Amino acid sequence: MFDLKVINSVLNQLEEERGIPREKIVEAIEWALATAYKKEYGKRGQIIRAKFDLNTGSAELEQVKIVVDKDTVVFEDDTTDKEARKKALEEGKIIFNPEQHIFLEDARKIKRDSQIEEEICFPLDNGKEYGRIASQTAKQVIMQKIREAEKASVLSEFGEREGEIVRGTVQRIERGNIFVDMERATGILPYEEQIPGERYRQGERIRAYLYHVEESPRGVFLRLSRSHPMFLEKLFEAEAPEVANKVIEIRSIAREPGSRSKIATFSHDDSIDPVGSLVGQRGVRVSTVMSELGGEKIDIIEWSDDPKQFVADALSPATVLNVEIDEENKEAHVEVQEDQQSLAIGRGGQNVRLAARLTGWRIDIKSIEGESVAQADEKGDFEILEETVQEGVTKENEDTDNEGEGVAEEKEKNEETKTGDVEESKELDETDKKKNDEKEKSH
Numbered sequence: 001m002f003d004l005k006v007i008n009s010v011l012n013q014l015e016e017e018r019g020i021p022r023e024k025i026v027e028a029i030e031w032a033l034a035t036a037y038k039k040e041y042g043k044r045g046q047i048i049r050a051k052f053d054l055n056t057g058s059a060e061l062e063q064v065k066i067v068v069d070k071d072t073v074v075f076e077d078d079t080t081d082k083e084a085r086k087k088a089l090e091e092g093k094i095i096f097n098p099e100q101h102i103f104l105e106d107a108r109k110i111k112r113d114s115q116i117e118e119e120i121c122f123p124l125d126n127g128k129e130y131g132r133i134a135s136q137t138a139k140q141v142i143m144q145k146i147r148e149a150e151k152a153s154v155l156s157e158f159g160e161r162e163g164e165i166v167r168g169t170v171q172r173i174e175r176g177n178i179f180v181d182m183e184r185a186t187g188i189l190p191y192e193e194q195i196p197g198e199r200y201r202q203g204e205r206i207r208a209y210l211y212h213v214e215e216s217p218r219g220v221f222l223r224l225s226r227s228h229p230m231f232l233e234k235l236f237e238a239e240a241p242e243v244a245n246k247v248i249e250i251r252s253i254a255r256e257p258g259s260r261s262k263i264a265t266f267s268h269d270d271s272i273d274p275v276g277s278l279v280g281q282r283g284v285r286v287s288t289v290m291s292e293l294g295g296e297k298i299d300i301i302e303w304s305d306d307p308k309q310f311v312a313d314a315l316s317p318a319t320v321l322n323v324e325i326d327e328e329n330k331e332a333h334v335e336v337q338e339d340q341q342s343l344a345i346g347r348g349g350q351n352v353r354l355a356a357r358l359t360g361w362r363i364d365i366k367s368i369e370g371e372s373v374a375q376a377d378e379k380g381d382f383e384i385l386e387e388t389v390q391e392g393v394t395k396e397n398e399d400t401d402n403e404g405e406g407v408a409e410e411k412e413k414n415e416e417t418k419t420g421d422v423e424e425s426k427e428l429d430e431t432d433k434k435k436n437d438e439k440e441k442s443h
Contacts, residue, residue: 007054019153019184020146026052028145032138033059037124040134045099049121061124065102067114068094073101154185154220158213165234166224170204180206185220193225195258198294207292209234226293227257235292236263239285242277251303254357258296260350262314262358266303275300299354307332311363314355318344321368325361332361337368 007029014020033050042048047064073096094101107114114120130138158166168180168187176191178200189208200206208224209231225231233243233250242248252264265274278300279286286298299317304310311332312320318340324333336344344365345352356363 014146018146018150019157020149021153022054024149025146026054028142028149030059031145032141033061035141036130036134036138037061037126039137040130043099045097047100048124059126061126062121063099063124065100065107065120065122067104067107067116067118067120068096068101069104069116072116150184151215151220155213155215158182158185158210158220158222162210162213163230164210165207165231165238166210166222167205167207170200170202170206172202173200178206180208180222180224182222185222187222187224189224189226193223193227195226195294195296197258198226227255229253229255229261232261232263232289232293232298235289236278236285239280239288240277242272247272248274248277249303252358252360254354256350256354258294260297260299260354262299262301262354264301264303264310264314264358274302307359307361311355311359311361314358315344315351315363315365318351320344330361331364332359333364333366335366335368341365341367 011022011025014025015022030050030052033052034048037050038046038048047066049062049064051060051062053059073094075096102120104114104116107118107120110120166182166187168182171179171181171186173179176194178189178194180187180189187208187210189206208226209228210222211225211228211230212223214221214223230253232253232255236250237243240248243250247267247269249266249268250263251266253261255261263278265278267274267277277285280288286300290296290298301313301316304313307325308323311323311325311334315334318336320334320336320340322335324335325331326333334344343351346354352363352365
């Protein structure tokens with residue numbers, strides 16, 4: 001007999017804290033009892049099964065034998081030769097073991113309607129005492145079964161949450177990787193999945209996108225990301241009910257984490273503005289998302305089936321004059337005013353690079369004269385083509401340097417003048433002093 005109060009207390013605790021069903025714990029106890037009995041009293045080949053009753057706290061042990069036909073078995077004495085044993089197994093025959101098998105005619109003496117491969121159970125006397133080895137084996141079986149049940153529970157829970165935003169506490173930081181405590185599992189935020197410039201401290205709360213649930217011998221690990229494009233979409237889903245209800249669809253995202261992102265949205269309801277829904281009243285929705293991403297700038301445009309319109313909108317805030325589409329090479333030739341070149345290209349080519357990734361088109365930006373200024377492909381590779389842009393920057397720097405030299409020369413002249421005035425003042429003082437000495441002598 002077992003102490004039911006203690007057992008029920010343990011079952012409740014494991015179910016609440018680790019999410020392990022009571023049935024799994026009872027199954028682990030039954031496995032442990034059967035293993036301990038077999039270790040202490042069993043014979044080779046025996047199939048031992050235990051049944052534990054939670055209501056009474058009693059356990060019943062039984063030996064299981066499988067019904068076989070004499071024509072389908074060979075006796076172990078007849079298979080001492082390895083080749084004969086192999087041949088018998090290939091023919092589908094069973095090596096008879098009296099501890100595992102029972103012949104059909106003997107089984108029908110116990111149960112009249114017994115059939116081949118049916119199980120016949122024989123009750124066993126519960127062992128009075130178990131040795132140290134048997135007890136230790138039972139303990140290991142219970143721990144193993146509990147770990148397996150806990151792992152299955154965690155996989156089931158977080159497997160359903162894969163592709164969602166999860167919360168946790170920073171546990172530790174090792175070699176740039178952040179380990180996040182998720183209560184029932186450990187999340188890993190790799191260095192390459194973090195937003196550049198963000199810093200975290202131990203014990204700090206963190207939100208991230210769960211993109212993969214990984215099972216390993218050491219447990220279940222949750223792969224997290226804050227730089228994933230889907231993290232941005234899920235943040236808007238949490239802020240905008242229209243996105244959560246699938247009325248507004250985010251069709252494309254191009255992101256450079258921590259710096260800038262572009263989002264293309266589409267509305268399935270003509271009465272709802274897709275851009276305004278994400279921006280929110282007075283920009284409150286997009287501001288909330290930006291603050292979560294450390295101030296990352298977000299450009300929101302409306303998705304268009306017309307490639308010309310889509311490419312032109314993707315290059316915002318620049319104003320585009322004309323867009324020519326090359327369907328065969330998947331290229332878009334964009335024409336802009338000279339004063340819009342810097343806006344279209346962006347700092348370090350970021351704007352055109354993100355626009356190319358957002359639309360999936362290779363974008364070639366041209367000045368109003370028709371000369372190519374810059375190119376970016378759908379992979380985000382960027383190249384400045386017009387040398388005059390760089391020359392203009394160099395010339396501007398040279399002018400600034402020349403202005404600096406002029407200021408330096410003027411400053412040097414002022415210092416020389418100031419030095420001359422000081423020396424002249426000193427000479428006048430000495431002359432006045434001599435005159436005063438002569439006057440005193442004459443008196």
